[in-house]
Amino acid sequence: MGDETKFDVNLTKNQALVMNALKNADAPLSAYTLLDELRAEGFRAPLQVYRALDKLVEFGMVHRLESLNAFVACSDPRCNDHKTTAFMICDTCGQVNEISDPKLTNQLQNLAQNSDFSVKKSTIELSGSCQDCADYKTNDVTR
Amino acid sequence: MGDETKFDVNLTKNQALVMNALKNADAPLSAYTLLDELRAEGFRAPLQVYRALDKLVEFGMVHRLESLNAFVACSDPRCNDHKTTAFMICDTCGQVNEISDPKLTNQLQNLAQNSDFSVKKSTIELSGSCQDCADYKTNDVTR
DNA sequence: AATATTATTGTAATGATATAACGTTTGAAG
């Protein structure tokens, strides 16, 4: 079984089902996509998904991407240590790269202080193209 | 009339109505709030608002705040010059402070390059408390 | 073990945000 249960220990059945669906996905999933995927396991209503997601986000195991209205499993085991997380979202393939950078955190903190603003939560989402998708387009593959 | 018409020149009637509503607001407005406010001017359907908003965003005169599903008039006349715009959104009073910082732009650009990612659009939204609202809470006003 | 307490779940209904599809009107270019 390996590390499969490492994070699941304190999760309820519904939370674990949602968490596994997100871990197995290779792009962010919407709540309703999760619902459809989990109907086979007995899910019947959106709220079952939203409640599980609320908890998983609270636990720091899942991130909500505001610009997509979708959710993605946290890829950084020490995510909670970081103040600011940036996401690079490829418009083409949907893959998300999660980055925590102390310099970025500091810079944002400075900007906020200069504006007499106290930050509680930050949303940093860059959309564009990953290298693979850029290469694919450049090569002009037509088949 | 002053500078009132400076931006309105090329706008259609609906675009101008939406633009003025946003300029007169002291916080971001949702599309449906705009619709309700503009019923007096003849608006009947969400699409009238969304179409105007699409154009205004395209023109760089309005920003969409992803974390609020709401829209705000651009406060920086040279907004289009800037690659990255950060928004500080006060949870309490709703006011938004728009900031463009070259250092932040550079930092994000560097992060992206290190990840072989090409940025097309950035979403940077900090939520928290502005100074006024923090002061108000600290003074513990109870009346 | 029995009871109280709290968290989680199931379900239905509804609210909030956004777009598709279609036909009509308007306004600028030839």
Add this chain to the structure above:
DNA sequence: CTTCAAACGTTATATCATTACAATAATATT
């Protein structure tokens, strides 16, 4: 004036999220 593209009006529908309430399961207290 005709042509063409952009903007508009309207209806319907898709998508995202929460409220409200009852039932159940898990945990703690006696």
